Amino acid sequence: MAINVLVTDDSGVMRSMIIKSMKMCGMQLGAVYQAANGQEGLEQLDGNWIDLVLVDINMPVMNGEEMIQRMKAEAATADIPVIVISTEGSQTRIDRLEQLGVHFIHKPFTPEKLHEVVAATMGTGAFDE
Numbered sequence: 702m703a704i705n706v707l708v709t710d711d712s713g714v715m716r717s718m719i720i721k722s723m724k725m726c727g728m729q730l731g732a733v734y735q736a737a738n739g740q741e742g743l744e745q746l747d748g749n750w751i752d753l754v755l756v757d758i759n760m761p762v763m764n765g766e767e768m769i770q771r772m773k774a775e776a777a778t779a780d781i782p783v784i785v786i787s788t789e790g791s792q793t794r795i796d797r798l799e800q801l802g803v804h805f806i807h808k809p810f811t812p813e814k815l816h817e818v819v820a821a822t823m824g825t826g827a828f829d830e
Contacts, residue, residue, distance in 0.1 A: 703731035704752040704823065709742035709768065711760040713746070715808075718779070719755055719786060719815075726816035727828045739768030746778050753823060758787040766798065773801055783823045786810060 706723065707759060708716045734749055736742035740763040742756060754772070758765040772778040783796050783803045789794060789795060795805050804818050822830065 703729045705731040705734070705750055706756045707736065707742060707745050707749075707751045707756075709733045709736040709739065709745075709754065709760070709765065710757040711737050712757075713737070715757070715786075722810070722812040722815045723819070725812040726742060726819070728816075728819065729828060739763030739765055739771075742768050743771060746772065746781070752779060753819070754781055754783045755782060755786055757787045758785060758798075766794070769798065769801060769803060784818055786815075 708719050710716045710719065716803065720733055731752075732749065734745045734751065736745050738760045739756070742754070743763075745751065746754070756765040757770060765787065769785075772781065774804055783801075784806060785798055785803055785804045786808060788808045799805060806814055806824050808820050816828070
């Protein structure tokens with residue numbers, strides 16, 4: 702089952718690395734959308750069918766935490782699975798996000814770690830295995 706993914710990170714290099722890692726770990730990707738901040742991410746969610754959101758926390762314009770809060774407040778996006786990929790070090794902030802049902806991966810990460818968290822979030826049907 703191919704999944705449509707939104708990768709939201711202010712670093713174009715990091716977005717590319719996340720997408721490459723998804724491919725390396727065998728994810729069956731449909732459309733891959735990108736956004737450089739939370740506001741752009743919400744715009745992508747508004748105009749596209751997205752099955753999984755990967756988002757950084759620390760971004761300009763709108764940070765990832767605000768983007769996630771807005772997603773969870775809207776019926777159309779509240780149930781879309783979210784994985785945070787961030788250097789965030791505040792355990793309080795991480796706990797707050799996890800209470801919203803978000804999974805967390807620390808940067809730097811490995812394709813294996815991404816595979817593990819996506820499998821826990823989406824099930825193994827998201828992979829070619």
